[in-house]
Amino acid sequence: MAARAKVLLVDDDEDLVQVLSLVLEDRGYQVVSETRAEAAVATVDRERPDLIVQDVMMPDATEGFHVVWHLRQRPEAYFHDVPIIILTAIHQKTPLRFYPDSGDGTYRAGEFLPIQGFVDKPVDPARLLEEIDRVLAVTRTA
C-alpha cells in the first residue's frame, strides 16, 4: 500500500527535485513535483498527493512556510490532514517549534508548525525515505 503512495515534491531547485524523484520512484512511490512555490497549492489541489515534501527556503525567504499555511487554511478535510514534511536547514535555529509527533496524525496551530516531519538540507536520501515511511505509517494507522 505504502509503495503506491503519491508524493508531491515542492522545491525550486529543479536538479534536487529530479534527484529526489529518482530516489522515491526507485522506492516505488509515485512522484509529482512543483518548482514554483506560488503554484504549489494549486498543484496539491490537482494532484491530491498522499504526502507533501516541501522546501522552506525558496527564493523569497519563507515562501515554503506560506505554502504550508495556505494549504492548512483550506476548508476541506484533505488539506487539514495531508501530511507535510519540510526540507530545511534551519530547524535548530527557528523560534518556531516543529510539530511533535503525537501519534494520532493531528496537529495544533499556534506555536507549532502544522507539519508532520522535517528533513535537514542537504537532503540525505536515506533519511528522507525513513521520514516518509514514518509519517505515512502514522497517518495510515490513524
Place this chain on the structure above:
Amino acid sequence: MPERPAVLPATQELIARIAWLGRLRSLAAAGVLVFVEVGRRTLGFQLDPRPIYALVVLLAGYNLAVALTYRAMRRRRHSGQSASGAGWQPAGPLARFLLPRLGPDMVYDREAGQAAVMAGSQIAADLLILAALLHFSGGVENPLRALFVLHLIISGILLSRSATYLFATLGVALYAAMVLGELYGVLPHYPLSAHWRPDAYLDPRLVGTHLFLFGVLLYVAAYLGSEIETRLRWRERYVVALARELAQKSDRAEAAYQELRTVERAQSEYMRKVAHELRGPLGTIRTALGVVLETPSAMPREKRLDLTRRAYRRSGELAQVTQELLTLARARSNSVAVMRSPLHPAAVAAPVIEELRPQAEKKEVALVVSTDAVPEILGDAEGLADLMSNLLSNAIRYTPSGGRVDFHLRQAEGGLVIEVADTGIGIRQEDLPRIYEEFYRSRAAREAVPDGTGLGMSIVRAVVERHHGTISVESAVGTGTRVTVTIPRG
C-alpha cells in the same frame, strides 16, 4: 562646529562665594560693634558711636539685599532656567573684566557674569563702608585699616588680577583721601581714644609712613592673592580642558565603534548571503552524488549518469559564483596604484567584445559596436573589462533572437562614457532599485534566463564606485534597457 562653552566649576564657586562673602560681612559688622563697645568700656574710646552704628545698619541692610538677590539667583539656577530665560548667553564686558581670564576657547556664561558683578560691587561697597568706619573711628589712628587686606584676598580668589589691583588702588585711594583729608583739614577728624596720641593725624611723617606702608600692604596682598589663585585656576582650566578633550575623544571612539559595528553587521549579512547562495547548489550536488554512491546497482546506468551530470553542471555553477565573488572582491578593494594606471578604453573593450561576439551570433542578436577615438584615462583595466563584460553579457543574454545590442564608447565632459543598450526584455521599475544587490535576480530575469549568479551588476557598481564614476539605468519592459556609465578621466 563652535565649541560648547564649558560649565566651569568657577561659575558654581563664584555663586557659592557670594553667600560666603555675606556671612563674612555679618561677622565683620558684629565684630565692629563688639570692638566699639568693648573699646568704649575698657580702652577709654572717646568716639561718637552714632555714625558707626548708622554704618553698621547700612552694612546689615545691604547685606540683606545681597542675600535676597543671591537666593533668587540660586532658585533660578535650580529651576534650570538661564538668567536671561533664553538659552545660553555669554557674560558681558564688565563681567569679563572682573572674571579671571579663561583659555581662548572658553567663555563665561551670563550667570557667572552676574555673580562676578555682584561680587565686585560688594567688594567696592565694602571698601567704601570700611573707609567710612575708619574715618569715624580715628582715621590714621585706627589699626583696623588692616581689614582692607581681607577684601583684596577675597578679590584675588574670586576675581581677575586686574580687578584685584583695581580694588587695591581703590583701597589706597580711599585711605589716602581720608588721612590726607584729615591732615590738611578738608575732613573732620574723629579721635578714637584720648590715650592714643590724639594729634598723630596731624603728623605728616607719620601719616606718610602709614600711607606708604598701607599701600605696600594692599598691593602685596593683591599680588599674593591673585598669584595663588592664578595658579589654581590654571590648574582648573587644565583639568577642564583635559576633561573636555577626553569627552571628545570618547565621543569619537564611540562613533568609530558604531561605524565598525555597522560595517561588521553588513559583513556578516553579506557572508550569510554568500553562504546561503553556495549552500543550495552544494546541497543538491551532495544529495545527487550520495544517491549515485549509495543506491543499489539496480539503478539503471543512464539514471546514474543523469544524476552525475546534474551534479557536474551544478558544480560548474558554484565555480562560476566563486569566480564572480572573487571578481567582486577585487573590484571593491583594488589599490590606488591599480586604480590609476593609464589605459586605452577601446583597447580594454576589444577583447571583451571578441569574447562575447560568438554568444551574440549564436543567439542571432546584432552586436553593434562603436568606440569613438576616446583618449587614454587613468583607471583599473581589469575592473573596467569586468564592467564592460558584465554589461555586454547581460545585454546579450536578456535580448531575444533578432534583437540588437549597442556597445558605445565616447568622450564626454565628465570623462569616459560607456553605454550599453539592448532591445531585450527590460527591467520593471520596481525591480530597478534592487539590481545592484548581490545575488538578486528578478523573477522575470530568472524565467527568461535560468542560469545566472545575480552578481554581475554588483561587480559593475563596485567598479564604478572605485572609479568615482556614475551609473544610470533606463529600462522599459519589452522594449529594452540602456545602461550608461561615466568614468572620470582620473
